[in-house]
Amino acid sequence: PPPPTDTSIKIIQGRTLTSKSLLHAGFRYSRDGKPLTDGRQAWRCVKRSCKCPGRLYTLNDAFHSLGKPHNHPADAADSNAAEARSKIKEMASTTTTSNHRIYCAVTGSLPADTLALLSSEDTLKKSAQRARRKLNPRPRAPLTLADLHLQPEDCRTLRQADMLLYDNASDQRRVVILATSDNLTILAESSSWYLDGTFKSSPNSSIRSSSSMQTPLTH
Numbered sequence: 527p528p529p530p531t532d533t534s535i536k537i538i539q540g541r542t543l544t545s546k547s548l549l550h551a552g553f554r555y556s557r558d559g560k561p562l563t564d565g566r567q568a569w570r571c572v573k574r575s576c577k578c579p580g581r582l583y584t585l586n587d588a589f590h591s592l593g594k595p596h597n598h599p600a601d602a603a604d605s606n607a608a609e610a611r612s613k614i615k616e617m618a619s620t621t622t623t624s625n626h627r628i629y630c631a632v633t634g635s636l637p638a639d640t641l642a643l644l645s646s647e648d649t650l651k652k653s654a655q656r657a658r659r660k661l662n663p664r665p666r667a668p669l670t671l672a673d674l675h676l677q678p679e680d681c682r683t684l685r686q687a688d689m690l691l692y693d694n695a696s697d698q699r700r701v702v703i704l705a706t707s708d709n710l711t712i713l714a715e716s717s718s719w720y721l722d723g724t725f726k727s728s729p730n731s732s733i734r735s736s737s738s739m740q741t742p743l744t745h
Contacts, residue, residue: 535582535584535589538609545557553571554571554604554608557570566584578596579594579596604643607644610636611650614654622684625658690703691704
């Protein structure tokens with residue numbers, strides 16, 4: 527058969543963080559076993575319900591050749607939906623952009639037939655959150671004040687503004703000030719301050735009992 531005119535491919539994240547999918551000419555493939563002895567990687571069409579024999583081969587993550595033909599037409603909407611899901615997970619794990627903004631950025635310009643194949647907005651946001659936590663796990667909750675180690679690079683706002691203004695690092699009477707310079711400016715210009723202890727925000731009862739007060743002054 528003549529060589530294909532379209533040799534462009536996209537390798538994207540699959541359903542899980544460790545799986546990969548390949549998009550080509552409106553068809554979607556999943557990795558089919560280990561690389562062959564000549565270095566080629568086989569990819570199999572994901573349409574298992576119709577027992578599609580479609581195959582594609584790559585070499586060094588570039589298009590190499592087509593194998594058996596598909597027994598169904600191309601489905602561009604399916605490929606676009608898979609790429610959208612992959613982009614949401616990628617942005618969530620590599621940026622600090624909120625899940626809502628990621629969802630809007632990725633799905634905002636998608637055609638109706640692609641949107642119809644995507645899960646609900648809430649489900650996609652949850653998948654973004656899982657991807658974010660998988661690659662950037664939260665630190666272990668401290669059991670005592672001595673276990674509480676705050677690093678400046680971990681105390682920044684979503685806009686990367688520094689928040690750790692002071693930490694006496696005491697394991698007896700800990701004093702920590704979290705605020706930005708803009709927060710303090712607003713506080714200094716305010717004629718009235720409203721205070722409230724927020725003991726419930728502490729993740730551990732032992733830390734809560736040894737702390738005199740957690741007082742939010744700026745938001």
